[in-house]
Amino acid sequence: MKRAAPPPLNALRTFEVFARHRSMTRAADELCVTHGAVSRQIAVLQASLGVVLVSGPRHALTLTEAGLALADRLTPAFGAIEDAVQATRQGSVREIEISCLGTFALKWLIPRLPGFLAAHPEVRVRMSESYAPVDFRRDRFDGAIRIVEPNAIHPRAEAKRFLDHHQGVVGAPSLMAALPDLEAVSGATRLRSATFRQAWASWAELAGVELTPAVEEREFAHNHSLVEAAISGMGVAVAPWLFVAPDVLAGRLAAPFGFVKRPSWFAFLRPEGRRDAAVDAFRDWLVAEGERSPPPPIPSTGPGG
Template identity: 30%
Template sequence: MPTNLPPLSAIRAFEAASRHLSFTKAGDELGMTQAAVSYQIKLLEERLGFQLFTRKARKIELTDHGAQLAARVVDAFSALRSAFEDVSELNAAQLVVSSNTTFAVNWLASRLFHFQMQNPDVGVRIVPYGPKADPDFSESDIVVSACKAPPKGWVAHEIVQADFTPMLSPGLAESIGGIKTPEDLLKLPLVDPQDPWWPMWFEAAGLEDVDLSGHPSSRMGSQALEANRAIAGQGVAILTPYFCKMALENGQLIQPFDLTCRADSESWYLSYPPALRTSRKVRLFRDWVTSELERDGMPIHGKMAVVA
């Protein structure tokens, strides 16, 4: 049967004392008094049934048994220190971000290079999640979630509100002589007509109880995918203008109406577990995202809060 190990506190005291050949210096290293180290060594000797040190007037020396044990124990603690250092360095050097597809494709992909240029010692691994998947809250350092609240106890920042309005390609708009009224949109294919945002927007535009049942179902579940279909002229998509800023600026998409709506409970959140609140890599990424949003003129709607 395996022999149970002596108490770890006694082993640690012995390992430090065997390196320093001093109970006082071992205590300084471990944050213990000289008497506490001596007591731990005595417990270990009683457990083993032999002396580990010879006590002399002004010094201690290892006995033969003590020297034999010390060689193995010091090597073992050295290996443990190396293992923890290696893991700590790897963890500190890699940031894992689980991100909603729209944020990953329409925001992070074109900007991440700048973060890495500013922080070359931090490697970033983006793990996008699709329409029917959940954010990876268990294995990620940071999660950017869309319309899904972070877990209880997590630190969360509301970074982008989910405003929405119809958008389409200029060519598709010209195919019916342009979009002059909200009713004109109903003459064209709609990307994801089952999206609850459509009836909300039409009602705000003065068209109540709009019947979209005649439009073929084309559920995509991701604004990044829906925007690509709209750019390709395959239909009118209802999208968040901020995430389509580039497509609007270069003329791939047009926003025919200034009217935007918002569902109160829907936003993009950047969140992380409370244990990482002071993590350097998390702080660097969070502050960089914030600065990028502010540079775009986007207000940070929500202050840091712990999810209840």
């Protein structure tokens, strides 16, 4: 029996990009074509398959059940093609892109990264900063580092836990010396990050502390700005141990009340079912470094005990 001719590869590729972004405009930007060209290629694919893949008004198209099923198979397939092409171009050198929380990268990952690169000269690591949820039906990076909450779902991802998550109250040493107890801390200027506005409430619940209403609050867009503001003495912050560990250990921040363990953890996420020796090596290195990472100080002590 003669096999049916496959649909045009360009049409499949265009549909995959649209399905990943769920946007004609963003698909056109990635492919460097016009909005109309994306629409025409999807129409060609639908005609070739005899199946409706998208529905709805032109400005708000959604995937049909058939479109979702096709996209779920196309994205890993095109990802594998991209990996093969990149490996061929680079010869023995494999470049991997890791999406990471910005403050974690600055304070924990990058200072340790030279050790991985020295042990694996055949691997290049490209970092990208993001706090967004990971969805490998859409995302094309090779791995991601995120804080994972219990029962969180990450589509098409394999997750490897490599660090526990602790948070605690930190501030400049001179400021913390003037705050003898948690009641005094509760009345100090509170710093918070827009990426986790509930940090104070979350910490208070875990620590069993009843917070009084804040006298003054200052918000920062990202955790690294929050940490620098705390170092400067602008107020008191609740921050993850891994974001402030270098500054606590160096004496730029004080944490006399210690850190409480959160039910979440730091995990390395990678596309489900995609085998890659370079990504395997990076994951295993993260686990080993996590085991060597210093634990947070206990209450009423410095880092040295």
